[in-house]
Amino acid sequence: MEIKTAEFVISNTDYNKCPDSRLPEYAFIGRSNVGKSSLINMLCNRKDLAMTSSKPGKTLLINHFLMNGNWHLVDLPGYGYATAGKKMREQLKDIIEGYILYREQLTSLFVLVDSRHEPQKIDLDFMEWLGENGVPFSLVFTKLDKQSHVKSVESVRAYKEVLSKVWEELPPIFLTSSEKRTGKDELLNYIAEINATLK
Ligand code: GTP
Ligand code: MG
Numbered sequence: 001m002e003i004k005t006a007e008f009v010i011s012n013t014d015y016n017k018c019p020d021s022r023l024p025e026y027a028f029i030g031r032s033n034v035g036k037s038s039l040i041n042m043l044c045n046r047k048d049l050a051m052t053s054s055k056p057g058k059t060l061l062i063n064h065f066l067m068n069g070n071w072h073l074v075d076l077p078g079y080g081y082a083t084a085g086k087k088m089r090e091q092l093k094d095i096i097e098g099y100i101l102y103r104e105q106l107t108s109l110f111v112l113v114d115s116r117h118e119p120q121k122i123d124l125d126f127m128e129w130l131g132e133n134g135v136p137f138s139l140v141f142t143k144l145d146k147q148s149h150v151k152s153v154e155s156v157r158a159y160k161e162v163l164s165k166v167w168e169e170l171p172p173i174f175l176t177s178s179e180k181r182t183g184k185d186e187l188l189n190y191i192a193e194i195n196a197t198l199k
Helices: 036-044 086-102 121-132 149-166 184-198
Strands: 006-012 025-030 062-067 071-075 106-114 137-142 173-175
Touching: 025 036, 025 086, 025 137, 036 062, 036 071, 036 137, 036 184, 086 106, 106 121, 106 184, 121 149, 137 149, 149 173, 173 184
Parallel strands: 025 071, 025 106, 106 137, 137 173
Antiparallel strands: 006 062, 062 071
């Protein structure tokens, strides 16, 4: 799929106030600073459609982007924003959980993990929470350009091993780098295939 148009629509704290449309939504979630907003820009061929920062905690709202006029890409705040106060962490948790559990338009969720790290408890706990709530997801490895291909392959293998202990079936896996534009076609084609089944 080619992205011909990408427009910012609206930011919200509440899934109820998100766009009142029946368009399918594809959302990116993951630890703060993992590269969610950067990946959205990469998919849209835009530098700063979604705001990014080298410091964690940049995205604090649910952001809707209208893609090709017929589906939404959704940038969510990250979890595990360690330096935020307790109240803010709880607010962010409510925003994220409300959207994921109750947003009917949510068609597919992508959980992003940093390809440089071994499986982290915070991410595994989050995936377990998704499983308990019956929310399917795909796994997206980010920042592949930051290390050798061999190390990235090892990260994927380690994740598969840990996930196979808990899950009967592994989620779809994508390898990406926003810097090098890796994984763009794979992600967009996956979304296009799902969109085609909804017509
Ligand atoms: P929050 O909004 O705070 O939850 O973070 P986020 O997950 O949206 O991360 P963001 O896209 O803002 O990226 C965080 C930092 O990582 C920025 O400095 C990005 O430039 C950098 N970054 C993101 N993706 C990549 C990548 O693929 N390669 C490299 N080298 N850096 C990346
Ligand atoms: Mg962000």
